[in-house]
Amino acid sequence: MKILVVEDEKELALSVKDYLTNIQDMACDVAMNLEKATELTELFSYDCIVLDLGLPDGNGLDLIQKIKEKRPDIGIIIVSARDTIDNRIDGLNLGADDYLTKPFNLSELNARIFSVYRRIRFEGKTILRLGEMEINTMERSIKVNNEELELTKSEYNILEYFLTNQNKVLTKASIAEHILGEYSDLYVSYDFMYSHIKNLRKKLLDKGCPDYIKTVYGIGYKFVSE
Amino acid sequence: MNLLTKTSLLITTVALFILMIGGIIFFEITKELINKQVDRELISEMHSVIHSFGQLSSSTDTVYYDNVTIIPTTKQLAFNPVFKDTIRFNDFEGKFHSYRTLIIGYRWDNKNYIVEIYKSLLDATILIESVTLVWISLSFVLILAIFFLNKIIFKRTWKDFFDILQIAESYDIKKPEKKIILKDSEINEFTSLNQVLSRLLDRVETDYQNQKELTANTSHELQTPLAIIKSKAELLMQGTNLNTEQIHLISEILQTTDRLSKLNRSLLTISKIESNQFTETEVLDVAQIIKSHIQQFQEFIDERNHTIETAMDKTRIKINPLLLDLLLFNLLGNAIMHNYNNGGKIYVTCKNGLIKIANTGTEKALPEKKIFQRYFKHNSSPQSSGIGLSIVRKICDYYEIDIVYSFVNNLHTFILDISKLKEEG
Structure with a gap:
């Protein structure tokens, strides 16, 4: 690009x-x-x-x-x-x-x-693929091994953010800002994001994906695809 | 006490005092003049008595005439008239009266006499009484005249002053469109007052403007350096051979930069409100907006297991949509963040032109006067910038919304009176 x-x-x-x-x-x-x-x-x-x-x-x-x-x-x-x-x-x-x-x-x-x-x-009709994952950014839906995976709005947003920033360290603050916009200004703790990511990781693992989401201790997360 | 009452009171008091003193002096002088006149008359009478003394008194007994008493005496007295005020019984009126008496010793035909000549002071008393009465009524009329004259003169001469005062009272530095125009007065002092006032206001306005611009420009200019720091730190963080400690240091830099930029954004917002950059208005349903904000906050609410109860009527108000957003965002955000860490309660009502947002939290009332101040922080939340409520206050001031904080039934409660902005229909 x-x-x-x-x-x-x-x-x-x-x-x-x-x-x-x-x-x-x-x-x-x-x-x-x-x-x-x-x-x-x-x-x-x-x-x-x-x-x-x-x-x-x-x-x-x-x-x-x-x-x-x-x-x-x-x-x-x-x-x-x-x-x-x-x-x-x-x-x-x-x-x-x-x-x-x-x-x-x-x-x-x-x-x-x-x-x-x-x-x-692509008028938004893009399919992002990564291994067994297939993400339709238009419908905001995700399939793993051709099976539909139910994600909450926040979980989807986090996953999309991870996929566009693969193998990069992402701070909690930047993830929060991405999914919440100005509402992230009120953040006192990032506890709630921890639970979102925990759920997302669990859902992906349950569908048989490798453990992509790595915690960078004290900073944030890294989506490792290589 | 206003200026007119004060001057009227002063002038009337002084006039009353002067008239009283003048009255006493006038009274004394009149009395003195009357006495002198009476004394002269007594002396002339004395001469006529002495002139015809032979016919008047020939015996050794006391002789009484109408106004003259001749008393024979053995002592020889000086031929020297002595005046006295006495009270005698008046046979005609059957009353006691004051009299002026002349007493003189006289030697006639080798005999000594005391001659007393009386003169009634009744006429004089009547005269003095009438004069006093006239004096008092005149004084009264005079004081009344002074009082009204003062009022009229006061109104005429101080008119320009009151015009200036009225203009100055209606002045509001936050509304620069209401420019003050001071006319010249025919009274020099007021003209100089006007000039001084104009200079002062110009100065205040320039200072105010400068201060506002300083805040706005500073926060604006800070955005770019902050962006640079942030981007450099982010680049650094993506490096491959960093140890944990280095990553931590970078993370600290990023966090602090974030805090700084949040603070900066808030300052920018405040200075924008202050410089009237939010003039467009729309008619919006507050209840609807509150609902959408609560939806946006749902993540936070769920994460902390808060319960939120709402009771809202459709309330349409005319307001700038952005400012309404900011207002509700800060108030609701506060209610959610400054709450129990888990299982707090939030009550939101919007009824009869009142918005009420109440929440559980620290079991102690917050200092009412301080909470709206910039950078006020409650110790329980070191991460908050303490600027949210001062934004709320600014917006409320801007729309003249009354906002009250209270701590009732262990609930921190904010009540906003938005009835002034209400739109029918």
């Missing part, structure tokens, strides 16, 4: 690039201003653009329309410190596919990129 990161903050841009290229095996370019971003989008074909709105030479919102007019199949995820509702709505109205507020988790960004990619390229 080829990603363009448009972000004027050098360190942040490099972190994202580093994470996406070295850890998620994607191809990633960085543009630190609007001009460079426009140039790059004309030269190369990207699958997804991660776009900061506040750029030194203009508003990122202008770029959205330009890109979407020519290439509606490019996913655009806005990343901004300005989480005013207006900006979010403007961005989404102009054709952006998702919105993330700074500061964000890299694993969350990764999950959003995948989700946007799937939605645009």
Whole structure:
């Protein structure tokens, strides 16, 4: 997958690039201003653009329309410190596919990129396969060895998050934020997530899956598929 | 006591005092003048008595005339008139009266006499009485006149002042659209008061604006560095050759960054409310919104085995949907988080324009005045930022919703009066 990161903050841009290229095996370019971003989008074909709105030479919102007019199949995820509702709505109205507020988790960004990619390229009708597992992201259903597996909403969300971030350490906080959004702000303990993951692991083991979910003590979890 | 009462009272008191003193002096002077007049008359009478003394007195007995008594005496007295105030019986009226008496020794035909001449002071007394009466009624009229005059003058001269006062009273720094316009007054002092006030308000407004912008800009600018820290720590965590201790350190960094960014987000929210960025309103059913929030919180509620009881009527209010969300999210979140660790109870009612959210928790009332303050923390939850309720307070202030905290029957209870926002239909 080829990603363009448009972000004027050098360190942040490099972190994202580093994470996406070295850890998620994607191809990633960085543009630190609007001009460079426009140039790059004309030269190369990207699958997804991660776009900061506040750029030194203009508003990122202008770029959205330009890109979407020519290439509606490019996913655009806005990343901004300005989480005013207006900006979010403007961005989404102009054709952006998702919105993330700074500061964000890299694993969350990764999950959003995948989700946007799937939605645009396959109209959401993707089947994720891993060994004996088959996940229909449209119906949000899972089959193990062709047998339907009943999961709660949270369990499904956790599993999907794991699958898009395989073999990566995921912190409890990032998992909580992924499944609960702003509600995770109220977290005092992550006990409840522990029980969700325990249940998920048990359900998968019962269906004959290997023990994918490893606990990284004190930090979170890792979905090991290799 | 207001300004008019105070001045009226002062002026009336002073006028009364002056009139009283003036009255006494006037009374004394009148009396003095009358006495002098009477004395002059007595002296002229004395001359006529002496002039015709031979015809008046020829015997050695005391002779009484109408107003004159001549008493023979052996002692020789000086021919020197002495005046005296006496009281004598008046035969005509059959009453005692005050009289002015002139006493003089006189030698006639080698005999000594005491001559006493009387003059009734009845007329004088009547005169003084009428003068006093006139004086008192005049004083009364005068005081009344002063009183009303003061009132009229007061209203005229202080009008601009009261205009200024009214404008200043209606001023609210949180509503910048109500700009204060102070007119110049024809009275210099009020014009300078206006100028001073305008300068002061400008200053306050600028400071307020700066302070608001500082909070907003700071929290906004903090987001990017926080994002960098977070992303770097996350990258570090994915490294393959880390030992447990290193992973722990990274995890600590991540957790603290999360806390910081939550705090920062809340500050940003507060500064947005303060700068009126939530002006659009919608008519929403509070009961419906509460229900959906409870659904969102179900995970937390189930995890802790809380029971939640609701009794809600459809209540449509006009409000910004985001602020309503924030308000209920924080209040319900509080009721769930600051509760027993297991098996707490939560009661939510929405009836007659009142939202009531009650929950079990620490068996001690929270300090009512402090809970809405920014960063107030109750010791039982070191992880909470202590900013949620101050957001609640800000929203309530914004919509002039009365919010009351109380601790009744071991329940921490928040009651919000939303009747002002109610929409019919």
